[in-house]
Amino acid sequence: MSFFCEKMHKNRTYWHNYTFMKSRRKFLTSTALGGIGIGLGSACSDEVIRKEGNSRIDYSKKYSWKMFTTWPPNFPILGEGCVLFSQWVEEMSGGRMKIRVFGGGEIVPALETFEAVKEGIAEMGNAAAYYWAGKIPSSQLFASVPFGLNAQQMNTWLLAYGGEQLWREIYEPFNLIPFTTGNTGVQMGGWFNQKIDSIEDISGLKMRIPGLGGKVWAKAGGTTVLVSGGEIYTNLERGVIDATEWIGPYHDYLMGFHQVAKYYYYPGWHEPGTAFESFVNREKYLELPPDLREIITSALYRLNLWLISQFEMKNAEHLELIKKTGKVQILAFPDSVLKELKRYKGEVIDELIASDPASKKVFDSISSFKELMGPWTRISEKEFYKTQDL
């Protein structure tokens, strides 16, 4: 078992320890240095105080924020990225803004992050939007849709086509402003101990596959099993589950799945580009001077790019490491299987949008975006990829 694999197993409590711990720790509130430099007359005319409308803005005030994340502390790429984000904000703001990052379970359970930021217990959160599907069914469409958008298309839909605007409307009643902050890129289809040659082979197969992908799997005759991150390895090893998906070669390698499964299937039809989110408590965000708001926004954009680049780099490197173990066959799902799964995906989405008007609105936006992109993508990205193998 690799070092990181061991580390992840040790961190397993973060995945299912949902005991509310907020009362156990106390935190410094903002340092409340506001007031320094305000109203000191002409001697301070060069003070970093400017007017916005009729209100005076104190550019010397210091802020101390908390970011709750749904990841174990320092979780590879995802947790690390949040720590970097806080460093960028501190440096860009000349130390006026500090954001302390907490892993899931350190103060509140991972899945309480949304509620904690909504209530202002923390000012910011970092997660994947599908965690909130029970509360806001449409939220999962801002993370990933089976056979949906890849990372580049997801960013384009969100940042240039109006997807982010829709997302903000949906989070507004919850007092949160969401930002897209990274993407896994195309995930892998998962680890199996038997071959998938036809859709019939899925029948009765117990797989750990969450979210909309899991619903598609169930429609195809498979059994969807809920397993916390820290227990997947053992369950796969002992045959409690027949298969699992996780993320991509990097995180999968760290989990050690190559030691307990024979086949590694691609592509990750169920998560072609899962986007991550950061959200900010709306009131806390609007209290900030405009420059700090822009610093946070810019650092979140940087996090988006940093994360995508890290996933691409590390996945490519670790795919080679997985190959080098010589223990795993890396196989493509047959087209016939993907075609059937895609058909079932249509049924899953139809059921979702029939039961939730917001999901319909979001999915209609994704669909019209895909229709617009299709002709362009077919003669740009798709054709260019072919040339890389010439």
Ligand code: CA
């Ligand atoms: Ca996954």
